[in-house]
Amino acid sequence: xxxxxxxxxxxxxxxxxxxxxxxxxxxxxxxxxxxxxxxxxxxxxxxxxxxxxxxxxxxxxxxxxxxxxxxxxxxxxxxxxxxxxxxxxxxxxxxxxxxxxxxxxxxxxxxxxxxxxxxxxxxxxxxxxxxxxxxxxxxxxxxxxxxxxxxxxxxxxxxxxxxxxxxxxxxxxxxxxxxxxxxxxxxxxxxxxxxxxxxxxxxxxxxxxxxxxxxxxxxxxxxxxxxxxxxxxxxxxxxxxxxxxxxxxxxxxxxxxxxxxxxxxxxxxxxxxxxxxxxxxxxxxxxxxxxxxxxxxxxxxxxxxxxxxxxxxxxxxxxxxxxxxxxxxxxxxxxxxxxx
Amino acid sequence: xxxxxxxxxxxxxxxxxxxxxxxxxxxxxxxxxxxxxxxxxxxxxxxxxxxxxxxxxxxxxxxxxxxxxxxxxxxxxxxxxxxxxxxxxxxxxxxxxxxxxxxxxxxxxxxxxxxxxxxxxxxxxxxxxxxxxxxxxxxxxxxxxxxxxxxxxxxxxxxxxxxxxxxxxxxxxxxxxxxxxxxxxxxxxxxxxxxxxxxxxxxxxxxxxxxxxxxxxxxxxxxxxxxxxxxxxxxxxxxxxxxxxxxxxxxxxxxxxxxxxxxxxxxxxxxxxxxxxxxxxxxxxxxxxxxxxxxxxxxxxxxxxxxxxxxxxxxxxxxxxxxxxxxxxxxxxxxxxxxx
DNA sequence: GGCCACTGTGAGATCGATCTCACATCCGGA
DNA sequence: TCCGGATGTGAGATCGATCTCACAGTGGCC
Numbered sequence: 012x013x014x015x016x017x018x019x020x021x022x023x024x025x026x027x028x029x030x031x032x033x034x035x036x037x038x039x040x041x042x043x044x045x046x047x048x049x050x051x052x053x054x055x056x057x058x059x060x061x062x063x064x065x066x067x068x069x070x071x072x073x074x075x076x077x078x079x080x081x082x083x084x085x086x087x088x089x090x091x092x093x094x095x096x097x098x099x100x101x102x103x104x105x106x107x108x109x110x111x112x113x114x115x116x117x118x119x120x121x122x123x124x125x126x127x128x129x130x131x132x133x134x135x136x137x138x139x140x141x142x143x144x145x146x147x148x149x150x151x152x153x154x155x156x157x158x159x160x161x162x163x164x165x166x167x168x169x170x171x172x173x174x175x176x177x178x179x180x181x182x183x184x185x186x187x188x189x190x191x192x193x194x195x196x197x198x199x200x201x202x203x204x205x206x207x208x209x210x211x212x213x214x215x216x217x218x219x220x221x222x223x224x225x226x227x228x229x230x231x232x233x234x235x236x237x238x239x240x241x242x243x244x245x246x247x248x249x250x251x252x253x254x255x256x257x258x259x260x261x262x263x264x265x266x267x268x269x270x271x272x273x274x275x276x277x278x279x280x281x282x283x284x285x286x287x288x289x290x291x292x293x294x295x296x297x298x299x300x301x302x303x304x305x306x307x308x309x310x311x312x313x314x315x316x317x318x319x320x321x322x323x324x325x326x327x328x329x330x331x332x333x334x335x336x337x338x339x340x341x342x343x344x345x346x347x348x349x350x351x
Numbered sequence: 352x353x354x355x356x357x358x359x360x361x362x363x364x365x366x367x368x369x370x371x372x373x374x375x376x377x378x379x380x381x382x383x384x385x386x387x388x389x390x391x392x393x394x395x396x397x398x399x400x401x402x403x404x405x406x407x408x409x410x411x412x413x414x415x416x417x418x419x420x421x422x423x424x425x426x427x428x429x430x431x432x433x434x435x436x437x438x439x440x441x442x443x444x445x446x447x448x449x450x451x452x453x454x455x456x457x458x459x460x461x462x463x464x465x466x467x468x469x470x471x472x473x474x475x476x477x478x479x480x481x482x483x484x485x486x487x488x489x490x491x492x493x494x495x496x497x498x499x500x501x502x503x504x505x506x507x508x509x510x511x512x513x514x515x516x517x518x519x520x521x522x523x524x525x526x527x528x529x530x531x532x533x534x535x536x537x538x539x540x541x542x543x544x545x546x547x548x549x550x551x552x553x554x555x556x557x558x559x560x561x562x563x564x565x566x567x568x569x570x571x572x573x574x575x576x577x578x579x580x581x582x583x584x585x586x587x588x589x590x591x592x593x594x595x596x597x598x599x600x601x602x603x604x605x606x607x608x609x610x611x612x613x614x615x616x617x618x619x620x621x622x623x624x625x626x627x628x629x630x631x632x633x634x635x636x637x638x639x640x641x642x643x644x645x646x647x648x649x650x651x652x653x654x655x656x657x658x659x660x661x662x663x664x665x666x667x668x669x670x671x672x673x674x675x676x677x678x679x680x681x682x683x684x685x686x687x688x689x690x691x
Numbered sequence: 692g693g694c695c696a697c698t699g700t701g702a703g704a705t706c707g708a709t710c711t712c713a714c715a716t717c718c719g720g721a
Numbered sequence: 722t723c724c725g726g727a728t729g730t731g732a733g734a735t736c737g738a739t740c741t742c743a744c745a746g747t748g749g750c751c
Contacts, residue, residue, distance in 0.1 A: 029732075032730055032731070042728050043728095043729070063470065070707090074405060093424055093449070097424075097449070107448070108449075110446060125444070237632070266632070369701045371701060410740085411738095
């Protein structure tokens with residue numbers, strides 16, 4: 012019903028040769044007479060023969076499929092990366108199977124389990140947890156090619172492509188300090204995630220290097236969704252001695268902050284200065300436009316795909332850990348702070 | 352290297368039975384002694400046996416994978432749908448393989464070809480072209496389960512899930528007319544795409560029903576990207592007798608219009624009123640917020656997945672064509688027009 | 692007592708592509 | 722003239738799970 016079912020056998024019969032010879036002719040290996048080869052190729056064409064990849068996979072043990080497990084495919088960051096990976100894989104006749112972990116470790120484990128029994132060739136993975144990673148370690152130990160993106164897992168010997176979260180966050184805070192801010196709020200997500208930890212560290216380091224004491228009450232934690240970030244923002248700015256500036260650790264939280272501040276009647280940058288991590292299309296549509304730390308998002312996917320394809324091709328070298336620099340894009344959401 | 356390689360044979364050996372019996376015990380069919388079954392299950396567990404899906408697929412002719420071919424995963428509309436489909440499929444132990452056509456018919460053809468040789472079970476497809484569809488017709492004719500979303504192809508006998516584009520566009524234009532607008536511009540993408548045609552028709556019908564003559568010079572065509580839409584907007588509003596209101600056919604074009612109008616110093620809704628098709632998160636971040644025709648996006652993916660799964664389960668009924676209504680969300684981007 | 696239905700199990704075939712091995716030819720050089 | 726290597730081709734095995742068929746017990750019933 013599903014497959015028309017023109018198999019190699021049919022082609023061989025049509026060309027009056029054995030299956031072995033037909034295979035040789037079509038895949039050009041071994042000895043085949045010119046005339047025979049031609050006959051086979053023509054028969055294949057006439058019948059519309061397409062090799063059954065599943066059968067090939069059974070022999071070779073591998074399907075031409077790569078699994079991508081992002082935190083959330085709806086996040087434009089991952090959607091972009093998925094797209095780029097797919098383009099790269101297509102060049103090598105591989106397909107991309109996307110299974111979103113929804114930032115849930117248990118789901119991540121289940122997904123990897125199920126992808127493994129599919130004989131998938133390799134994995135590109137944004138691990139949900141920086142610590143609960145035994146399942147990934149196991150995967151790598153068994154020899155499955157794995158490339159980590161966006162986030163890294165300690166003690167894991169595989170390629171990774173990440174961004175300089177600490178440096179980027181530091182640069183953002185430096186910029187706020189340079190504009191006279193001292194009470195700088197931080198809106199961040201749960202620390203389980205690797206990037207959150209690094210960005211927090213960047214924030215702390217920057218403050219410290221400027222001799223500004225860390226004030227825990229300026230840090231607000233929430234889940235990484237627009238809705239939760241709105242609440243966290245309101246909480247943060249409802250206290251008496253509120254921050255004069257805010258740094259948000261990802262684009263969803265930046266959006267939440269924007270909405271939260273607006274609902275409180277606080278204007279940017281007059282009342283509050285704002286810098287967000289991760290550029291997003293919305294940032295240039297607001298008034299004022301939002302100053303952000305941009306990630307080189309267009310490079311992450313293609314590079315991750317390339318690293319993985321090299322592994323698939325059998326490259327045996329030490330794991331490579333690529334870390335891209337970030338870039339501060341100054342727009343209009345930061346104002347100089349002067350004691351009022 | 353990739354698979355540890357515990358096969359049914361190993362389990363059978365460990366349990367001291369034949370492969371056939373082991374299979375019976377694990378899949379519970381046919382006759383197996385209670386004790387034997389227990390022994391097999393225990394052996395399987397101890398060895399950590401997982402059935403090789405590729406081998407199963409070779410026999411059954413089908414992998415537990417569904418292919419999704421959207422116009423572009425980076426489009427939040429499709430990203431959301433992809434996510435919803437995936438969730439639905441996961442409940443039935445199926446995986447989702449995403450291959451973006453990038454709105455290119457040739458690429459769409461190639462992708463479908465390559466997915467077919469993968470023995471994929473079914474397809475959810477947003478066809479790039481309303482007319483060049485022989486390849487899809489062919490697919491359906493061969494019995495492959497196909498569900499079309501967002502767009503429909505004429506003369507194609509398969510399930511589809513779309514939105515009332517014509518009605519939605521009509522409602523948007525009605526609303527503008529009700530606010531006193533007569534010179535209503537249209538920013539639309541290439542007509543090859545089904546939704547574009549329908550939305551254009553809605554625009555035309557609405558004007559006609561209000562006795563407003565169609566003015567071709569008020570219609571601007573561009574590719575559906577923010578950048579192209581910016582240019583098209585500027586072109587449209589540079590002419591002497593410019594529109595007092597604008598209707599944009601998708602969210603990318605709405606964004607382009609926003610940027611284009613801003614760059615020309617035209618303010619919304621003072622100088623130009625705006626209604627867009629398709630709600631998008633940015634719409635509530637702008638000032639004023641944008642009035643849009645919203646699609647019930649959260650229902651499309653799950654329904655498409657359900658229809659497909661029913662087909663996979665063997666349901667043999669006439670193709671179902673679901674068309675969801677749209678909803679006008681009035682925000683602040685439309686002002687009453689009074690002759691100045 | 693004998694026959695049949697029901698249970699339980701294993702040998703081998705099957706899915707489709709590919710690979711190994713064996714068997715033919717054919718040719719040139721010794 | 723004979724031999725070894727280079728060519729060309731096919732039969733059959735293989736990958737792993739599953740299914741068909743055959744076979745062997747066991748029990749019940751006439």
